[in-house]
Amino acid sequence: MASLRDIKTRITSTQKTKQITKAMQMVSASKLNKAELNAKSFVPYSEKLQEVVASIANSGEEAEHPMLKAREVKKTAYFVITSDRGLAGAYNSSILRAVYRTIQEKHQSEDEYTVIVAGRVGRDFFKKRGIPVTKEITGLPDQPNFADIKDLTAETVQLYIDEEIDELIVYFNHYISAISQEVTAKQLLPLTNLDEGANKSSSMYEYEPNQEEILNVLLPQYAESLIYGALLDSKASEHASRMTAMQSATDNASDLIDDLSLQYNRARQAAITQEITEIVGGVAALE
């Protein structure tokens, strides 16, 4: 049985860990609030953009653009969004597992796919396994601006335009609620499901200078905004998942402290009882 002092040390160290996890939980909770707000303020932009894109794309037969048309897939790009730091429960591992499995199942050789990754955890994961990483971004702030990721999104969309990749699939944790997030794979390019939201806008537009020119400007912007939307979504998930992880760590620490306290008290009582027995024994021997 552990000595009194050993137990005492363990209790103190567990208490300290608990303090830290508790603090991290509260920090994540406040970050989650902000991330939710960010995601909300992005909604008007994306909705409006989608509405305009859909109304142009559906207005006539001649609306043709390489980004709208599926071509034969020779190379698939996976855009994977992970976090920079760990301690977020299954946030990173579940998404990386999903991507890794898909890659193993769908592709035979390394020429058929490439990975674009956001976040240090994901980057290290793919580098370690020798999976080609075309582009990466790390050190994104907790509340990213569009400006923070603009270069990456623009370059990614450019890859598609230059026909270096023929398909772009984004993998991210979709935020459902504070306790539940879901790994989501979404095909971004080519843009196919534009019909949603088309019925809302009944007005027909004049185009200045013409449809084609506008699609040239609009579609890359639209694709970039989708990537940004996924990033905001997954940031919210990251904070939520870290919050939940830290919550359960705090709970576990509390349980452990309870158990250890019980052990400690038992050990102390045993020591006292033994002392009394010894004294009583000593007195009895004298009489």
Added chain:
Amino acid sequence: MKTLIVSVVTPDGPVLEDNFEMVSCKAENGELGILPGHIPLVAPLTISAVRLKGNNDTKPIAVNGGFLEVRPDKVTILAQSAESPSDIDVERARRAKERAEKRLKAKQDDVDFRRAEYALKRAINRLDVAENR
């Protein structure tokens, strides 16, 4: 005087929504002036200042990477960034301008060149808007 609702939206949230009498802006192929009752129109904007006129006052907004959607009673400007003069960080814009100029002088490959050019345009646009407030 008739007015139209102008709303400016960026990925980081709405910037402004208010009534104005006229919107004048620079589209890809020339200046555009929008008055209330305009037919529905979509046009991409250059990196430039959008001027919103109303109440005998003109409000400039620096936009970049945006386009304009016009309905008879409403104008929506969707841009990757949009700032009114008071929101512009002049120091930062000035630094960005210097950086871009330096890069343009160094003359690297095409991609970097184009990017530097855009960065320079954005910085100059911001400075212009900030100074003319």
